[in-house]
Amino acid sequence: MARDDVKTGYKLIGTRPNRPDGLDKVTGRARYGADFSLPGMLHAAVVRSPHAHARIVKIDASKALALDGVKAVVTRADLPTGLTGEDLNLQDNTLAGDTALYDGHAVAAVAASSALLAQDAARLIEVTYEVLPHVTDVDAAMAPGAPVIREGVADYSVPEGMHGNVARYMEFGHGDVEAGFAAADIVRAQTYRTEATHQGYIEPHACVGQMGEDGRGEMWVCTQGHWYIRRMCAAVLGIEAANLRVTPSEIGGGFGGKTTIFMEPLSLALSKKAGGRPVKLVMSRSEVLRATGPTASASMDVKLGMKTDGTITAGQVYFRMQGGAFRGMSPIGEALPCAFACYDIPALKHEAVEVIANRPKAAAYRAPGSPMAAFAVESLVDEMCRELKLDPIAVRLKNGATNGSKSSYGPVYNVIGLKETLEAAKAHPNYAIPLGPNQGRGVASGFWFNHGGETSVTLAVGEDGTATVMIGTPDIGGSRASIGLMVAETLGIPYENVRVNVVETGALGVNEPTHGSRATFASGKAAVEAARQAIAEMCRRAAADWGIDADAVEWKDGAAHPAGPNAGKHPPMTIGEIGSKMGSTGGPISGHHEVTAEGVGASFGTHVVDVEVDPETGRTTVLRYLVVQDAGTAIHPAYVEGQYQGGAAQGIGWALNEEYVYGADGRLQNPVFLDYRIPVASDLPMIDTVIIEVPNPGHPYGVRGVGETGITPPLPAVASAIAGATGARIRSLPCSPPKVLAAIKAART
Amino acid sequence: MARVHLWASLRRFAEGQEVVEVDAATVGQMLDALERAHPGLGPAIKAGLSVAVDGEVIANNRSAPVKPDSEVFLLQRLKGG
Amino acid sequence: MSKIHVSTTVNGDPVEFLADPRETLLDALRNQLDLTGTKEGCGTGDCGACSVTVDGTLVCSCLMLAAEANGKRVETIEGMAREELHPLQRKFIEHAALQCGYCTPGILVAAKALLERNPDPTDTEVRYWLAGNLCRCTGYDKIIRAVQDAAAEMRQDHRGAA
Numbered sequence: 002m003a004r005d006d007v008k009t010g011y012k013l014i015g016t017r018p019n020r021p022d023g024l025d026k027v028t029g030r031a032r033y034g035a036d037f038s039l040p041g042m043l044h045a046a047v048v049r050s051p052h053a054h055a056r057i058v059k060i061d062a063s064k065a066l067a068l069d070g071v072k073a074v075v076t077r078a079d080l081p082t083g084l085t086g087e088d089l090n091l092q093d094n095t096l097a098g099d100t101a102l103y104d105g106h107a108v109a110a111v112a113a114s115s116a117l118l119a120q121d122a123a124r125l126i127e128v129t130y131e132v133l134p135h136v137t138d139v140d141a142a143m144a145p146g147a148p149v150i151r152e153g154v155a156d157y158s159v160p161e162g163m164h165g166n167v168a169r170y171m172e173f174g175h176g177d178v179e180a181g182f183a184a185a186d187i188v189r190a191q192t193y194r195t196e197a198t199h200q201g202y203i204e205p206h207a208c209v210g211q212m213g214e215d216g217r218g219e220m221w222v223c224t225q226g227h228w229y230i231r232r233m234c235a236a237v238l239g240i241e242a243a244n245l246r247v248t249p250s251e252i253g254g255g256f257g258g259k260t261t262i263f264m265e266p267l268s269l270a271l272s273k274k275a276g277g278r279p280v281k282l283v284m285s286r287s288e289v290l291r292a293t294g295p296t297a298s299a300s301m302d303v304k305l306g307m308k309t310d311g312t313i314t315a316g317q318v319y320f321r322m323q324g325g326a327f328r329g330m331s332p333i334g335e336a337l338p339c340a341f342a343c344y345d346i347p348a349l350k351h352e353a354v355e356v357i358a359n360r361p362k363a364a365a366y367r368a369p370g371s372p373m374a375a376f377a378v379e380s381l382v383d384e385m386c387r388e389l390k391l392d393p394i395a396v397r398l399k400n401g402a403t404n405g406s407k408s409s410y411g412p413v414y415n416v417i418g419l420k421e422t423l424e425a426a427k428a429h430p431n432y433a434i435p436l437g438p439n440q441g442r443g444v445a446s447g448f449w450f451n452h453g454g455e456t457s458v459t460l461a462v463g464e465d466g467t468a469t470v471m472i473g474t475p476d477i478g479g480s481r482a483s484i485g486l487m488v489a490e491t492l493g494i495p496y497e498n499v500r501v502n503v504v505e506t507g508a509l510g511v512n513e514p515t516h517g518s519r520a521t522f523a524s525g526k527a528a529v530e531a532a533r534q535a536i537a538e539m540c541r542r543a544a545a546d547w548g549i550d551a552d553a554v555e556w557k558d559g560a561a562h563p564a565g566p567n568a569g570k571h572p573p574m575t576i577g578e579i580g581s582k583m584g585s586t587g588g589p590i591s592g593h594h595e596v597t598a599e600g601v602g603a604s605f606g607t608h609v610v611d612v613e614v615d616p617e618t619g620r621t622t623v624l625r626y627l628v629v630q631d632a633g634t635a636i637h638p639a640y641v642e643g644q645y646q647g648g649a650a651q652g653i654g655w656a657l658n659e660e661y662v663y664g665a666d667g668r669l670q671n672p673v674f675l676d677y678r679i680p681v682a683s684d685l686p687m688i689d690t691v692i693i694e695v696p697n698p699g700h701p702y703g704v705r706g707v708g709e710t711g712i713t714p715p716l717p718a719v720a721s722a723i724a725g726a727t728g729a730r731i732r733s734l735p736c737s738p739p740k741v742l743a744a745i746k747a748a749r750t
Numbered sequence: 751m752a753r754v755h756l757w758a759s760l761r762r763f764a765e766g767q768e769v770v771e772v773d774a775a776t777v778g779q780m781l782d783a784l785e786r787a788h789p790g791l792g793p794a795i796k797a798g799l800s801v802a803v804d805g806e807v808i809a810n811n812r813s814a815p816v817k818p819d820s821e822v823f824l825l826q827r828l829k830g831g
Numbered sequence: 832m833s834k835i836h837v838s839t840t841v842n843g844d845p846v847e848f849l850a851d852p853r854e855t856l857l858d859a860l861r862n863q864l865d866l867t868g869t870k871e872g873c874g875t876g877d878c879g880a881c882s883v884t885v886d887g888t889l890v891c892s893c894l895m896l897a898a899e900a901n902g903k904r905v906e907t908i909e910g911m912a913r914e915e916l917h918p919l920q921r922k923f924i925e926h927a928a929l930q931c932g933y934c935t936p937g938i939l940v941a942a943k944a945l946l947e948r949n950p951d952p953t954d955t956e957v958r959y960w961l962a963g964n965l966c967r968c969t970g971y972d973k974i975i976r977a978v979q980d981a982a983a984e985m986r987q988d989h990r991g992a993a
Contacts, residue, residue: 023924026932027916029868029908033933036867116858117851157793158759171826173757200831201967203872203880204933253870253933254967257831286873334826365831411755411823413805450828453809478930478968516831597810639927643969647930650970674877674965682958682971709831 013490014702017639020482021501022251031251034207034223035283042209043072045271045282046119047264048109048126049292050101053135053359053667054150057099057128060109065122070114073274074126075267081239088236090327094362095237095266101130102150102326103359104668105291107264112271112280135359135667139323140300142166142356154328154357168328169355171337173410174317176348181315185306189385193377194733195716196660197298200366201651201679204253205289210268211279217244218269225255225475226514230262231506237266245269248505249475256651257365260514263293287672294364295661297322297331301377303340307385311396313346318377320353322370324363331355331363332370335450338410339371339713340378342448343397343419343605345406359667365516368449368709372652372716376734379445379717384730393444393721394427397607401446418631418695419446419605425691426607426629439613440624441725446607447713451706452517453598457510458527460488460535462590466559466577467498468535470528473512474520475503478647478708479640483521484528486636487702491532493559494576501528510595518706521636522697523598529701534592542586543574600699604707606630608649608714612722616745619738621657621723627689633697633705641707646688648711654680655712656719660735752780752820756791760824763790772822777801778812780822798827839900841866842910850897857881859897860907868908868936872965879964882937883907889944891963908936911943918981918988919943928977930968938964942978950986954979 025031050057062074077096084092097106109126113119134148141147142164149165158170182188204223212218218240224230227247235242252259268282284293300321306314318340324331333353341349386393401419408414423446426432436442459471470488474480481501489496513519540554543561547554547570555564560573583590611625628645635641658678662670671677696703716734724730729744751771756764764770770787774780781799785792800809802823808814809828816822834849841864848863860866860883869892872880876891883892884906911917919939922928929935938961945952945960952960957978958971966974 017927019924020927022932023929024916026929026935027920027923027939028912029866029936031932032867033870035861035871115851116862117853156797157763157790160759160762170759171757172759202931202933203878203965203967204870204931205872252931253872254931256967260831283871286875286878335828338825338828367831369831410825412802412807412825415805450807452828455810479927517828599806599808599811599814601807601809639973640930643927643930643973646970646972647968651967673875674873675875679965679967680970681962681965682975683955683962685958685971687954687975688970688972 011490013486013496014634014636015638017637018482018496020479021485022476022481033204033253034250037209037221037250039209039211039279042279042281043112043114043275044116044119045110045112045268045280046123047107047267047288048123048128050097050104050106050108052101052130052132053104053137054133055101055130056133057097057101057108058131059129061127062109064125065111068118068122068125070118071111071122072278073112073271074109075270075274076109079270079274080237084236087329090362091233091262092237094327095262095264103361105288105361107292110267110271112275137358137360137663137667139298139321139356139358142323142358143321150326150359151357156328166356167354168357169333171333172352174350178315178317178348178350181348182306185314186309187385187388188304188306189381190302190304191381191384191732193301193303193380195299195373195376196734197295197360198366198655198659198661199290199295199677200256200258202254202256202258205284205286206259206263206293207283208265208268209279209281210265210272211277212269212273213277214273216240219246220265220269221248221250222265223250223252223259225252225259225477225516227506228473228511229260229514230265233262234266234269238269246505246507249503252475252477255477256367257369257516258294260516261294261364286674290672290677291669292361294362296366296369297324297363299373301373303377303381305381305385307389309389311389311391311399313344313400315348316341316346317350318352321356322353323356323358323360325360326357327362328357336370336374339448340374341409343402343446344400344409345402346400346409349409367648367651367712371447371449371713372655375445375447375713376716376720380720380732383443383717383721394423397446398423416695416698417603417605418693421693421695422605422607422629422631425693426609426627429627429691431609431625431627431689434611434625436611439616439726441612441722443610443718443720443722443725444607445714445718445721446605447710448603448605449518449709449713450603451522451601452519453523453601454513454517454519455511456523456527456598457512457595458524458531459509459591459593460528460531462535462576462580462583464580466494466575466580467500468492468494470499470501471504471509472501472524472528473504473509474515474524477515478644479637480520480524483636483640484525487525488528488532491529492536492576493557518604518708522601522700522704522706525704526598526700527594527596530594531592534594535590538590539576539579542579542583545586546574547571602633602697602699602705604631604705604710606710606714608718610715610718610722612719612726614723614726614741619741621736621741623653623686625686628711629691629693630707630710631693631695631705632707633700634694634703635692636702636704638692641692642690644707645690645711649688649715650680650685652712652715653685653719656716656734656736658735658737751818752816752822754780754784754822754824756824760791760794764788774816776812776816777803777808777814780816800825800827835898837898837901839903839905841905842907852898854897855893856895856897856900857892860892866907866909870933870936879941880934880937882940882964884940884944889941908940911939917943918984919978922977922981926973926977926980928969928973934964934966938966938974946982946985950982952982
């Protein structure tokens with residue numbers, strides 16, 4: 002059920018016009034990362050470590066360079082030294098230093114006149130390795146006797162006495178948890194585990210880079226954030242950021258995995274070495290899975306105290322996460338505050354460690370940390386609800402965070418919509434459908450902070466009264482349409498008269514990537530301010546023409562109207578009329594707005610899932626799935642629904658099938674889509690959505706980001722539904738058929 | 751004086767205190783004053799923090815105002831995906 | 832290794848090119864013929880982003896060698912619209928059945944092949960037919976709705992024309 006019945010008084014906001022890039026995408030004309038070519042272009046291939054951990058003794062590229070058509074080889078020796086911190090991490094991940102840290106770690110790159118030749122040349126680059134002991138499991142990486150895989154990785158936060166692979170430590174909380182547990186009627190503690198998953202975007206990373214002898218360059222790349230790409234490439238290569246212009250292509254999915262660099266600097270380094278010829282570098286699917294940024298794996302202890310009436314008296318979590326072989330990459334900093342974010346609990350203790358392991362450098366994946374934390378906490382809440390025979394929605398309503406309640410991590414919530422999502426889930430027909438044999442129902446709630454961040458937008462009025470908006474946030478899910486709607490609403494002109502373009506780094510001030518569910522919120526907010534600035538200027542032009550005070554002009558329905566004592570004395574002047582004269586009334590009319598956007602509103606969601614489990618095969622079929630989530634204001638409801646459904650599908654995949662499988666040799670066993678199994682069309686039912694609208698006071702149209710929250714509730718909801726269907730609780734994802742069968746068997750004994 | 755709450759694992763850099771009082775009119779002044787009073791907090795501040803001032807999350811704005819009686823929480827810098 | 836001369840018809844146009852013996856049809860379409868609408872998602876025939884039809888049969892062009900296209904009739908996404916958009920293309924836009932759009936060409940080609948065989952499929956038949964086309968953004972819900980809406984319109988047109 003959509004939000005068409007909710008009145009907002011908007012003319013355009015809340016409607017469902019066609020998105021501006023739709024035609025290009027259904028005809029194949031849209032240009033993605035690998036769809037761009039330049040004259041004289043070379044093709045690149047990357048040599049990667051086949052070992053989980055190995056010292057690089059020698060790299061011999063002579064045979065490769067001897068091939069006709071091979072134009073350049075780069076190794077770490079071609080990159081500048083002296084970097085520190087995260088810049089050094091990025092450089093280390095672009096090309097290994099003296100040690101390969103994971104299976105797939107890049108060691109060298111080659112550019113040649115064709116892609117096949119580049120691959121042939123890559124195979125001729127001889128690398129001598131000295132294999133070292135490795136560790137890939139998060140708990141094994143901290144166990145006594147586990148090899149310390151990098152020296153000095155701990156930062157200031159790690160207390161004395163922790164294992165050498167511990168990179169970061171966090172602890173916070175409030176209240177007296179021991180007293181809280183003492184006051185409970187039941188206290189339960191469990192350990193939950195999630196395995197690493199990949200964002201699974203269908204488009205592999207791809208770029209075309211060109212850099213001359215003077216260190217100036219350009220890049221075409223599929224990315225969620227081209228200013229980040231510019232800054233990171235510049236740091237890794239030791240050039241100035243302004244010397245690099247980065248243009249974003251259309252992007253075939255990102256979900257956080259394309260907010261950083263993996264191989265992009267290599268195209269520029271190869272280009273420079275090849276005399277400035279452009280170099281195209283496209284990753285294969287197995288390179289994407291082995292050597293980009295999957296999410297962390299986690300091992301999580303949860304303890305909760307609950308009274309028989311469902312009141313939660315205290316909660317405690319200890320999370321252990323690995324984000325690859327680099328400090329700072331696991332989402333412990335987000336997972337901990339998310340753990341109890343949906344609740345108002347008087348006593349909480351949160352603790353987490355990040356360990357390093359011989360795995361790729363983790364990147365953000367849609368609400369990083371939130372799904373793992375929710376799997377742990379929401380599963381235990383569900384276990385205790387079942388034990389006490391309490392309704393899971395009732396318990397969440399009883400303990401749920403609300404307006405003005407103090408969040409688990411410190412700030413006080415302003416206006417939030419958690420309870421509204423719970424009430425809507427409870428009232429939905431799906432919640433009342435009777436369940437048959439081998440069927441179960443799971444409920445879970447989830448949360449994401451959302452984000453503002455650095456934003457820069459410019460708007461220009463055309464001579465024909467149309468408006469062109471330049472934004473810096475690549476369009477992943479329809480934000481061009483949403484921003485177009487907000488600008489059209491503000492200007493009072495038709496949606497079709499607004500054109501929203503994502504422009505390159507040379508055309509705008511800095512923009513943070515499209516991540517954190519910020520594009521519609523932050524670029525939208527800045528676009529509205531830019532439109533208001535243009536409106537103010539257009540009113541001044543009209544006032545000058547009429548010979549009245551600028552204050553005495555108001556803007557309505559796409560035109561300037563004389564107001565106050567002058568009302569009615571002049572006919573309105575439309576944006577088209579003002580635009581056609583602007584050259585002679587003062588010059589081009591624009592508006593712009595630059596801000597680190599604040600006023601962010603969190604988005605809460607509640608999901609209900611019904612499953613049927615085949616007790617002979619352990620296969621879980623999802624019968625029904627309901628997403629209820631607070632969007633603040635749904636600017637374009639179809640794209641909000643799309644985010645809800647897409648997040649749910651990824652969460653279902655994570656809950657049922659997806660996992661990184663590492664062998665005893667530390668190599669990734671399933672770097673292909675056949676074996677890294679994401680949901681296909683026949684795995685899923687229709688996904689019902691309910692858009693709740695509790696407007697965010699911090700945005701002119703009430704927007705809350707919606708992209709990320711949706712992936713959080715499916716992990717615990719699906720596991721809880723399976724528990725309902727089988728009597729067996731699975732605490733280690735994914736709930737794949739062999740594990741379901743094993744759990745059913747164990748529950749019977 | 752604004753009251754700044756330190757998360758548990760930061761307290762050892764401030765002689766074990768959970769709440770530190772700071773004289774500051776902006777978030778930037780508050781962070782600078784914290785670091786001057788407790789240099790051990792320097793690395794955490796440099797690593798990047800968000801703050802919540804009187805309930806509102808300020809992700810990255812040194813000029814955001816802090817009142818004499820503000821309640822401030824330090825948070826890890828949040829990323830999205 | 833010397834190249835192989837390939838003569839084929841793509842979207843109704845006769846074309847010729849020289850193919851490396853190892854070159855896939857997908858590579859030839861994209862790099863030799865500048866038809867970049869067909870995408871590579873995996874290179875192993877698991878994702879369907881490279882879907883085309885060859886002599887009317889739906890294939891993963893990443894699993895076929897360019898040389899094998901000699902003498903055959905290849906249809907890609909670029910040939911789907913004639914004087915106007917195919918109903919499937921129109922319905923995908925109307926139903927917001929795409930987000931990033933990367934899987935869309937493959938899904939449209941596959942859905943067209945389905946409706947040519949079975950003009951009135953059930954939702955389950957549509958889902959199983961499209962099970963070889965991965966989408967990571969939409970959860971497939973709006974895709975199924977768009978396909979069914981296009982199928983209904985095409986059945987109507989067919990009845991009207993008959």
